[in-house]
Amino acid sequence: MATKLLMAKSPEEAAVSKTASAAFVAGGTEVNRLGSDIAEKAETLISLKKCSGLDGIEADAGYVTIGAMCTFQDLVESDKVPGWLKEAALFMASRTKRNMATIGGNIAARRSDSYLIPALSAAGAVLELLGSDTKAERIGIVEYFDGAYDDKLITSVTVEKDIRLVSKRYANTAQSHAVLTMSAAMDEMGVYMNGAVKNVGLLHFCDLEKAFNDDPEISEDKIIEMVRTCTGLETADDMFGSDAYKRYLIAVTAFDLFKQLKGKEV
Numbered sequence: 001m002a003t004k005l006l007m008a009k010s011p012e013e014a015a016v017s018k019t020a021s022a023a024f025v026a027g028g029t030e031v032n033r034l035g036s037d038i039a040e041k042a043e044t045l046i047s048l049k050k051c052s053g054l055d056g057i058e059a060d061a062g063y064v065t066i067g068a069m070c071t072f073q074d075l076v077e078s079d080k081v082p083g084w085l086k087e088a089a090l091f092m093a094s095r096t097k098r099n100m101a102t103i104g105g106n107i108a109a110r111r112s113d114s115y116l117i118p119a120l121s122a123a124g125a126v127l128e129l130l131g132s133d134t135k136a137e138r139i140g141i142v143e144y145f146d147g148a149y150d151d152k153l154i155t156s157v158t159v160e161k162d163i164r165l166v167s168k169r170y171a172n173t174a175q176s177h178a179v180l181t182m183s184a185a186m187d188e189m190g191v192y193m194n195g196a197v198k199n200v201g202l203l204h205f206c207d208l209e210k211a212f213n214d215d216p217e218i219s220e221d222k223i224i225e226m227v228r229t230c231t232g233l234e235t236a237d238d239m240f241g242s243d244a245y246k247r248y249l250i251a252v253t254a255f256d257l258f259k260q261l262k263g264k265e266v
């Protein structure tokens, strides 16, 4: 159980103070959530609330760089943030929570029903991280999930502004957990598809990308059959739906997002 609270004044102080027995707190909506064991397992909580320089949003040469402490509501209200990211931020239906929860906290929480990770991954977002040696490094968001960066502070997220990107989220109500959140982006190299499947994980749909890139006229039936028989996908029956339902949902959503992208202007 955490017994110490450090109010870091700078990103460097926060990064240097991070040890295996400490945890960062940004908006606190995941750390302090009922059922979360983050604060339970930590001895020290490092609050980022008073850290300078983590809450700006800068647009430059087609890219937008967002400080890790920007809240979901900051994203929604900024005229620099692209529409596709505002749409993903609005998947968090509670305005009270949007006023607290941060983009950095959402990425670091790595939830299998993540609001933002599918869109940020399909967009090829780049994270700036600060380690305990206070050296800054930039990595692709997908690399962040390989486990080697858990102790590093996310300081900012950079995305391309004019990317073609569409998303879809399925939940019983706007406030419920989503069984599937999926995003697809397209550029001259082809399509990129990422998703979050509740209790399964954060997924990069490489086979679907290849199928659409190889044959942009592929039928919906072929996509449904491909996902139905995919051995690399480990979904299971649970309260969010059967394995067959989740596979069907992924397939029809992929087809629909691809169709939307083909008809969408930047």
Ligand SMILES: Cc1cc2nc3c(=O)[nH]c(=O)nc-3n(C[C@H](O)[C@H](O)[C@H](O)COP(=O)(O)OP(=O)(O)OC[C@H]3O[C@@H](n4cnc5c(N)ncnc54)[C@H](O)[C@@H]3O)c2cc1C
Pocket: 023, 024, 025, 026, 027, 028, 029, 030, 031, 032, 033, 034, 038, 048, 068, 069, 097, 100, 101, 102, 103, 104, 105, 106, 107, 108, 109, 111, 113, 114, 115, 116, 152, 153, 154, 155, 176, 177, 178
């Ligand atoms: C009722 C309820 C429902 C929820 N439903 C969802 C949901 O459907 N989908 C979803 O994605 N989330 C959900 N959440 C969790 C949470 O609201 C979001 O994930 C939120 O974006 C977390 O942001 P935060 O700033 O509050 O993070 P915090 O709670 O402060 O931190 C979350 C994690 O990120 C780490 N962290 C925070 N900032 C940084 C940083 N800059 N660098 C490195 N590590 C950092 C913390 O140590 C912690 O491990 C829910 C929470 C509640 C209470």
